[in-house]
Amino acid sequence: MARVLIVDDSPTARLMTMSRLPPRADLEVAQAEGGEEAIELYQEKRPDLVILDLTMPGMDGFELIGKLIALDPSANVVVLTADLQLESRRRCLAAGAKAVFNKPVQTEDLLRVLPHA
Amino acid sequence: MPRARSLRQQRDEALAELVNIAFGHAARPLSELLSGYIRLKVPSVERMPRGRLGDRVAALFGFEQRVHMVRQTFRPNFRGESLLILDAEQSGGLATVLGMPVEEAHEREQRSAILEIGNILTGACIGKLSELLETISHFSPPVLVAFAAPVKTVAMPLQDDLTEAILIRTDLDVEMNPPMFGCLMLLLPEPAARWLDEALDRFLAKLF
Numbered sequence: 325m326a327r328v329l330i331v332d333d334s335p336t337a338r339l340m341t342m343s344r345l346p347p348r349a350d351l352e353v354a355q356a357e358g359g360e361e362a363i364e365l366y367q368e369k370r371p372d373l374v375i376l377d378l379t380m381p382g383m384d385g386f387e388l389i390g391k392l393i394a395l396d397p398s399a400n401v402v403v404l405t406a407d408l409q410l411e412s413r414r415r416c417l418a419a420g421a422k423a424v425f426n427k428p429v430q431t432e433d434l435l436r437v438l439p440h441a
Numbered sequence: 442m443p444r445a446r447s448l449r450q451q452r453d454e455a456l457a458e459l460v461n462i463a464f465g466h467a468a469r470p471l472s473e474l475l476s477g478y479i480r481l482k483v484p485s486v487e488r489m490p491r492g493r494l495g496d497r498v499a500a501l502f503g504f505e506q507r508v509h510m511v512r513q514t515f516r517p518n519f520r521g522e523s524l525l526i527l528d529a530e531q532s533g534g535l536a537t538v539l540g541m542p543v544e545e546a547h548e549r550e551q552r553s554a555i556l557e558i559g560n561i562l563t564g565a566c567i568g569k570l571s572e573l574l575e576t577i578s579h580f581s582p583p584v585l586v587a588f589a590a591p592v593k594t595v596a597m598p599l600q601d602d603l604t605e606a607i608l609i610r611t612d613l614d615v616e617m618n619p620p621m622f623g624c625l626m627l628l629l630p631e632p633a634a635r636w637l638d639e640a641l642d643r644f645l646a647k648l649f
Contacts, residue, residue, distance in 0.1 A: 333483065334454060334457060334458040334461065335446070335451075335454050336451075336454045336455040336457070336458040336459075336645075336648070337458045337461075339645075339648040339649075340458070340648060342648075343647065343648045343649075378481070379461060379465070379481045379482065379483055380483065381483050405465060406461060406462035406463070406464070406465020406466060406468075406481075407465045407468050407469075407481050408465065408466055408468060408469040409468050409469050409472050409478060409479065410469075411472070411478045412468075412478075427462045427465065428462065428573070
């Protein structure tokens with residue numbers, strides 16, 4: 325079983341990410357609309373992978389990465405963003421993200437970061 | 442957490458996410474042009490009949506505010522025109538493009554800088570949106586239709602067939618520079634608005 329938490333304020337973006345996950349029977353996927361909900365769900369479910377958006381109202385992705393890493397230094401966090409600036413990528417990685425992918429994400433990208441079955 | 446949402450809500454949410462992606466793609470060339478890192482904000486998307494647009498824009502900027510406006514048309518499936526409005530008072534980014542304080546630059550140079558910002562934002566937004574909706578759009582060259590004009594006087598010299606307006610609000614928060622504020626409006630004739638809905642339906646259908 326691999327637990328995945330998708331964090332994005334946009335329902336469409338969450339659907340897009342879900343649709344790009346590989347068809348694996350052992351995936352358990354939870355969704356959060358924002359940072360606060362993501363932190364609650366993280367504590368409750370301890371997911372193997374967190375996929376989060378960078379541009380969100382309220383707590384943005386940078387802040388959320390920092391909070392998740394503070395909560396669990398081994399948290400496996402990857403960022404999905406439409407922001408192509410190299411500085412954004414650098415800041416995500418510096419904050420503790422394991423990878424940064426551009427939206428719309430491809431299944432091959434997610435296969436690289438999903439825990440193996 | 443799951444809530445029943447109308448088809449209209451789902452289309453609007455999809456459009457907002459696609460616009461979000463499109464603006465993200467504009468951030469890199471804009472950050473190079475403005476020489477600063479751009480903190481992207483979530484763009485807001487509102488649909489409204491064309492008749493309400495003038496008042497909405499005036500309320501957004503303030504009736505007495507001076508603005509610059511860049512117009513560009515696009516076609517053929519996704520067809521209409523875009524109007525980029527920038528707050529003329531918050532033009533710190535413009536100075537960076539010009540390489541000198543705005544008041545020291547010739548008007549011709551200021552106009553050119555505004556057109557360049559408009560060209561990048563509009564091109565990235567419409568271009569990426571078109572790509573995501575699986576069509577190809579062609580653009581006319583951008584035209585500066587208002588320069589530091591009071592917002593109440595730029596009340597949209599629109600073509601008669603442009604019935605539907607999509608107002609996309611974005612804040613260009615450039616680090617190391619004063620913020621720039623602007624909005625991009627897409628004005629569509631009825632057939633193009635219908636095409637957009639159908640394209641969004643096709644896009645959504647692939648997600649389920």
